[in-house]
Amino acid sequence: MATLILPGEWIKNWEKSGKHEFVQLCKELTEKPDHGSEIRDIQTALYELCWQVVLGNLKLDLAANVLGDMMELRDDMPSILADVFSILDLETVALEEKNKRDHYTQLVGACVIFVPEAILKERLDPETLESLGLIKQAHQFNQKIVKIKTKLFYKQQKFNLLREENEGYAKLITELGQDLSGNITSHLVLESIKSLIGCFNLDPNRVLDIILEVYESRSDQDEFFLSLIKSYMCEPLTLCHILGFKFKFYQEPNEETPKSLYHIAAALLHHNLIELEDLYVHLMPLDATIVEEHKRDISEAKQIARKLVMVVLPSEKTEDKEKDKEKDEEKNDKPPDNQKLGLLEALLRIGDWHHAQSIMDQMPSFYATSHKAIALALCQLVHLTVEPLYRRLFKVLH
Structure with a gap:
């Protein structure tokens, strides 16, 4: 920065003429035709004036009075x-002479009345x-400051996109819900989706x-939606996260x-679009819960078998009925589905x-096949697998 030297007589005779001459000099700088350098020259003049205060060559109240008069020369003078x-803040904090730092803070404190606090908070060090x-x-x-910057620049904004961009999503649902017969292919629909x-x-x-929601409602269109998702x-x-x-x-x-959700999850697994390990962690109940349920079922079955071969007294029958009644009351709330068995069936x-x-390998032995729906689905799979072979052999033999 170029140094604007204040004449020695300005320092000595500041009360008489220095103030008015300095303000007049800054006024002439604001009226310079070269608009590219007037701010730099004004900053140089203000810097030299403030530096004289830091050095102790100028009285604080007189310098603050001059700076206050200069605020009327330009609208952006407080910012300048x-x-x-800000520059003096960095320079004085590194000085060993504590009195110079004190002169600086006293000068800034005297100028707070015409320099807005908001501007100073933007430019000065927090300790100052x-x-x-x-x-x-x-x-x-x-x-x-860290929290505000994080909120402004790093925190992800969340919106209800279906409500704010309802036209785009409405057109998307229309594309996915159209009649898929004729020449409509997944490639053509995908290009429309990209445009939307x-x-x-x-x-x-x-x-x-x-896309998954519509696929779930139109689960009979496996070929189209699997190709589209792929x-x-x-x-x-x-x-997997969306399915989970x-x-x-x-x-x-x-x-x-719903069975439709099990179906689309099974179809995506069958066509290797997702991995079973990634989806399995989203399903309930936990494997440990399944093991505990299996042990409890085995224990209850053994108790029933034991009762069949035992002579039960009337008083014991009454106690058993009361226990069964308590169990029925506890089972008023139906537990959530075993989603792992539902996916297995699909x-x-x-x-x-x-x-x-x-x-099935992750469950206890015979746990899955002890459920009627799984057993029927397994029998159906065996039937469909063996049927073609049986028909061929039947024709050969006859």
């Missing part, structure tokens, strides 16, 4: 002076602001969620997971023995 204070009494504690001020995402700035994950180029883990959220919605008492229905066996 705050920039000068604390010494001036503009903030309570520098540490808390720094923490607040770009035109209405739709969230790709929300679009995928809606071409959508989504991450398998992302697809859908399953979680039904993990409350008295809730029943896999057997579509003939995916590989993934079905993987699920």
Whole structure:
């Protein structure tokens, strides 16, 4: 920065003429035709004036009076002076002479009446602001700055996209819900979906969620939707998270997971669009709960078998009836579905023995097949597998 030397006579005779001459000099600088350098020259003049105060060559009250008069020369003069204070803040904090730092803080404190506090809080160091009494504690001020910056620049904004971009999502649902007969292919629909995402700035994950919703309601269109999801180029883990959220919605008492959801999950597994390990962690109940349930069922079955060969007295019959009544009262709230068994049944229905066996291997022996729905689905799979071979042999023999 170029140094503007204040003439020695200005310092000596400041009360007489220095103030007026200095203000006149700054006024001439604001009227310079070269608008590219007038601010820099004004900053240089203000810096030299303030530096004289820091050195102790000028009285504080007189310098503050001059700076106050200069605020009327330009609308942005308070901001220019705050920039000068910011430079002096860095320079004086490194000085060994404590009195110079005190002169600086006293000067800034005297100028607070015409330099807004908000501007000073933007430009000065928090410790300086604390010494001036503009903030309570520098540490808390720094923490607040970090929180505000995090909220402004790093915190993800959440919106109800279905409500705010309803036209785009309405067109998306129309595309997915149209008659799929004729020349409509997944490739053509995918191109339309890409156009809607770009035109209405739709969230790709929300679009995928809606595709799965429509697929669930039209589960008879496996070929079309599986091809569409495969071409959508989504991450398998992302697809699992969305499916897992859908399953979680039904993990409350008295809730029943729809068979259509089991079907689309099984179809995605069968076509290797997702991994069983990624989806399995989202399903309930936990494996440990299944083991405990299995042990409890075995124990109850043994008790029933024991009663069949024992002579039960009338008093014992009464006690047993009361216990059964208490158990029935406890079972008023229907527990949530066993989603692992539901997915297992859906896999057997579509003939995916590989993934079905993987699920059964993680359960106790004979636990899955002891459920009627699983046993029937397994019998159906065996029948469909053996039927073609049986027909061929039947023709050969006859």
